[in-house]
Amino acid sequence: MATITDRPAPTAGGTTPAKRRRSKSVSLSERRPGFTVYGILIAFILGSAFPFYWSFLVASHDDATFTAEAPLLPGGQFFVNAGRVFDTIPFWKALGNSVIVSGTVTVSVVVLSTLAGFAFAKLRFKGRGPLMVFVVATLAVPTQLGIIPLYMVMAEYGWSGTLGAVIVPNLVTAFGVFWMRQYIADAVPDELIEAARMDGCSMIRTFWHVCLPAVRPAAAMLGIFTFMMSWNDFLWPLIVLNADNPTMQVALEKLQSGYYVDKTLVLAGTTMATVPILIVFLVLGRQIVAGIMQGAVKG
Amino acid sequence: MTTELSVARGRGAEPRPPRRDDNDDIGSGKLSWRYRLTNLDVKVSPYLYIAPFFILFAVVGLFPLLYTAYISLFEWELGADEQPFIGIDNYTTLLADSQFWNAMVNTFSIFAISTIPQVIIAVLLAALLNTALRGRTGWRMGVLLPYVASLVALTIIFGDLFGVQYGTINNIIEFFGFDRIDWQADRWWSHVAIATMVNWRWTGYNALIVLAAMQAIPRDVYEAAWVDGASKARQFISITLPMLRPTLIFVVVTSTIGGLQIFTEPLLFSPSAGANGGATNQYQTVVLYMYQAGFQSQDLGYASAMAWVLFIVIIAIAGINFLLTRRLASSGEA
Known part of the structure; x- marks a missing residue:
């Protein structure tokens, strides 16, 4: 990635033949793009942002005005609609539940995946190769299709309706283990681990003092992705949670499936549920982009 | 520990x-x-x-x-006193169930019209992002915006945009002098609408993956092609695309596993249809039908048979993809 970022823009004229040839050939792909490229990208991004804007636009009017006038600019009714959302669904509870679920899942996935990734990347033990192959193979298994027995088990043990039922199945993921293994294999030198062992560190202290500090960037990315995935999880929470104790996604579904659908109310709810995640994106977007692109190269 | x-x-x-x-x-x-x-x-x-x-x-x-x-081998009703063993009866019923085949066709139809355009647009978008843009990270974040949005919220918003009477998309279509489209009742158009949601969400994400792969292509290959007088379009077709093949296959495989389990979009597309997936099940997918059979009709045995059949289909397709990947990857090296 960095190879292109670091290359200065090609300069024109006044160079030796060799240099000119290079700058010319580079300019084939490095030339500053014209208005067409920017235009297409702007159109694409406007298209990407439009549904968000639409949601806020509808949410900021009252139902009658919106239907009658079809305005293009936001009105002043947003907080009125937001108030009705609070009356219709347990919004704060849903938000809190989502934060608890996604937060717990994220911390757990990061810690347990890093631990397993460390073992797979740096420790020698019998069956390491086949076990790692097994982990990768489970990536392709659609475990979502096992929700029926999972639901029966949760109901049997009285877990349905509780946040634990949503948290526990996601405490560690194959993706997380694979991701951390790939990173640790490159980022943590064997010598460092051996040195720590020589100095008398136990395995867990070696992990804690040598491995963890070195893998912070990858762990942070795994954390961001896990949080987003957990935040958006829908099918399983919909089945196992109820309307009194929902996550944000389940609450939104309840809001939409009411008997009388008032779209200013529903879209006020979606706007309110979207804003926190948009803020996270504005703060961490750079890391998310880098994470996706690194994952693509490594995977 | x-x-x-x-x-x-x-x-x-x-x-x-x-x-x-x-x-x-x-x-x-x-x-x-x-x-x-x-x-x-x-x-x-x-x-x-x-x-x-x-x-x-x-x-x-x-x-x-x-x-x-x-x-799946039992008649297993939620809350029933006993669950009689019925062997493969659920499977024979399932294979004769037209609603199941309808759901299977819907799933593959939505999957096809969401994956193919998505991959094409992602490659073109990646090519644009691979130019020397000013403010590179900003553009990349911009195309990724849909990926972070909550699926439920966005499906509800799109359901509104695709509304038949007051929907914005129909207003735009009418503005340009075309007839309104019944996005919900018409089977094909409902699939297009749902595929649009999927595409909207994932195209930018896949473009970034393709972009990363594009940047990993060695520069001297292009320089050699330039010396030989290859045009930019020719370079794209003869160098970029073949070298992207493994990445494109990766993108298709991952979207297969997710795409065949599509659930949220068809469930929330229309507030009134719910798990029916439209009045005549015109956009009910397999997982949606499974949800309906298991958790609304309480017929867990039947829903389990459905889950298991879909499981086998997904594993089979993943396996075919895998074999295809190996063949294509080895032929790509030649």
């Missing part, structure tokens, strides 16, 4: 892990005790570290899938 081991051993005089198991001859008492602990630490720790994943996968991944197969 292993803290007591590390505390017990401390910073001893002989901290090195022993290379052999028979360390009793080195000394007695404290020293040998330490050796044993270190030895145990070295041997057991790796298994302790990887254990959480395997235990969890066994309990919430593997066991439910196998148990699904078991349940």
